[in-house]
Amino acid sequence: MKKYVLVIDEGTTGTRSLIFDKEFNIVAQSYQEFTQYTPEENMVEHDAEEIYQKSLENCKKAMAEADISADQIDSIGITNQRATCVLWDKNTGKPIHKAIVWQDSRTAKECEELKNSEWGEKARQKTGWEVAPVYSSMMIQWLLENKPEVKKEVETGDILFGTMDTWLIWKLTGGKKHAISYSNASVTGSLNLETNQWYEEFLDYLGVPVSIYPEIINDSGDFGQTDPEIFGTAIPIRSSIADQHAALFAQECRTAGTAKITNGTGSFVDINIGNQCVVPGAGLNTVIAWKIGDTTTYAVEGYAGTTGSAIQWLKEGLEIIDDAAETEAMAESVADSNGVYFVPALTGLNAPFWDSFARGTIIGISRGAKKEHIVRATLEAIAFRIKDICDVVENKAKIDMEMVRIDGGVSKNNFLAQRIADILDAQVDRPGSIEATSLGAAQMAGLYTGFWKQEELENAVDMESTFKPKLDSKKRKEEYFKWRRAVDRAARWLDFDLEDI
Template identity: 90%
Template sequence: MKKYVLVIDEGTTGTRSLIFDHDFNIVGQSYQEFTQYTPEENMVEHDAEEIYEKSLENCHKAMAEAEISAEDIDSIGITNQRATCVLWDKNTGKTLDKAIVWQDSRTAKECEELKNSEWGEKARQKTGWEVAPVYSSMMVKWLLENKPEIKAEVEKGDILLGTMDTWLIWKLTGGKKHAVSYSNASVMGSLNLETGEWYQEFLDHLGVPVSIYPEIINDSGDFGETDPEIFGTAVPIRGSIADQHAALFAQECRTAGTAKITNGTGSFVDINIGNQLVIPGAGLNTVIAWKLGDTTTYAVEGYAGTTGSAIQWLKEGMGIISDAAETEAMAESVDDSNGVYFVPALTGLNAPFWDSFARGTIIGITRGTKREHIVRATLEAIAFRIKDICDVVENKANIEMKKVRIDGGVSKNNFLAQRIADILNAQVGRPGSIEATSLGAAQMAGLYTGFWEEEDLDKAVEIERTFMPDLSPEQRKKEYFIWKRAVDRAAKWLDFNLDDI
């Protein structure tokens, strides 16, 4: 009987389910967006219950489209938005509050205080990350300090913590498995990379009990079986990997020195650095790319949190476009941005600046500015933010990126792909399927069960188009110089206290 791998790809703005056959073809899929909650300017939240329900609906729809049943599924792989944390009651299965999303910056001031204390460098050396609001541990600290009812529930000992993969696994297994993959654990600001265990000394300092944290399991590993009532029969969950790490794996960046750029809600640059733990600093993060068997692979990463979501803002916030697909033609309809630069720091600036107080800035507007110029400036900003990160990679990690792979929904945009090649002065390869995160999760599950062998993975990705740089060194230098001036003006915008006036 022909078998398939089912993937749940839970992103920041929507959740998707896909069915892969043995030849890595997608034979069924379903996607739904979910609600974005922004109770305050610096807060971004999700409803974990809504995400689970829509993920489940997608699974059934994808299976129906593929015309298969649960008996035809070899295994399930999960990939997910990282660091977003949720707390729930292990007895009732109900969440205590909305999940705090990785884009949330409510803990910015507390993070700055920690960074300026002895814990700033100490935590960075152990976790591989600059202390920042993306730390799940800081999110939990905020909940315990600002929600007395949550603190009381946690003290009773019945509360569990997890990222979205943990939550989905717990729900799918009927509460039998409370686990997180190594890749996801490494971006929570809670893991000691040197020991591979939860960083209890730091958590004790924050007042966050380590007892609420999940078991850590290999990314290709045993995450239990689904409750038989969900699909009609129990289906093994054998892979769980954070989204950027999944894309790195699927894009065949499985050896040291290979790199990929994922352009989705944000833009993530990930470089495989092999099996030796290195903490380069300079605004870069070190993560566990994945753990297979007894081997841990590490990666250096820099990310810009608001790039693709800036396009979404053009549609939903500004009403400049009605569909993201319009942006390619609009950008190409003008010769340049007419001097307009857009720094998309809508929730602050991530790597390499780590400035939670920066805010979005559109500068260079004149009476000649049209919406096409703003759209073009938005796409160019994605390329500039990627260069911000890659420059640090080249200067501090001594890795020159002449060839990169791109994936993610925004990478469909040919104008953007070409601008990335131009601004990086690098050859950019785009696979025929940009669903690299889903493919990576499928591969993790299939490798564990033997559905695929490692040699099978080499034929999983075909490059659909290659973009070569076509910008003079002088023009590249000029454009990037002006970009950095724009960033300087967006920096530290909210770093003041009106009481001091």
């Protein structure tokens, strides 16, 4: 009987289920978007129950499309949006609050205060992350301090915390497994990288009980099995890996010095630094890329939280496009951006600035500016934000990025791919399938069960296109100089007190 690996790829705007065969082909997939809640300007929330139900529906639709039964599924792999905070009642199985999403910046002021205290450097050295609203631990603290009903329920001892992988695993196993992978744990602002255990001293300081935290398991590991009632028979869950880490693995960046850029809701630059944990600082984060067996692999990362979602804003907010696919032709229809620069700090600026008070800025508008110029400026902004990060990587981590691999839905855009090559002055390779995140989760699951051997993973990804830089150095320098002027004007926009007027 032919076997397959089923993957749940739970992202920030939608959830997808994919089925991979032994040759790494996607034989079926199903995708659904889910609701984005923004109760206030600085808040982004998800309905964890909606995400679970749609993930389940996608699995069943993909299996039906491929005419595959549950007993043909070798294992399930999960990959997910990172750091998003879910709290639920272990007795009812229901979330006690909307999930607070990694893009949320409601804790900006508290994080700023922490950064300026002794905990700023102390937490950064231990967790590998700048203290920022993306910390799941800060989200939990906010809920405990601002939602009395949440605090009351947590005090009963019946509440569990997890990121989206934890939540999905708990639901799929019928509440039998409360677990998180090392990769996901390392981006919660709660893990001590020196001990690979929960950073209890910091959590105690925040007033967050470590008792609500899940067990930490290898990314390629035993996460239990699905409740037989869900698919008709129990299916083993054998991987859980954070989305960016999964893409790094699938893009064959498995040795120190190799790098990839994922362009999805945000843009993530990840560089494998091997088996030694190094915290370089300078706006870069250190994460556990993955843990397989007794070996832990680390990565240095910088990310821009709003890049692909800025394109989504052009559609849903500004309403100047009907579909993201239009942007490539629109950008190429004009010779340049006509002096327009768009800093997509819609929820602040992440690496290397870590400015939660920055806000989106479109500058350089003249009477000749058209919607095509704004669209082009949006795509160029993605390339500029990636350069912001890569400059720090080269200057501080001393890694010369002459070649990078890109993946993620936004990477389909040829104009963007070429602009990344031009602005970075580096060769950009794009695989035939940009679903590297899902493939990484599949490979992790298949490795654990023996469905694949390590050597079979080599050359699993075929490069479809290569983009080489065409922009001369003077023009590159001029454009980036203007970009940084635009960033300066967007910086710390909300950092004021009306009482001081």
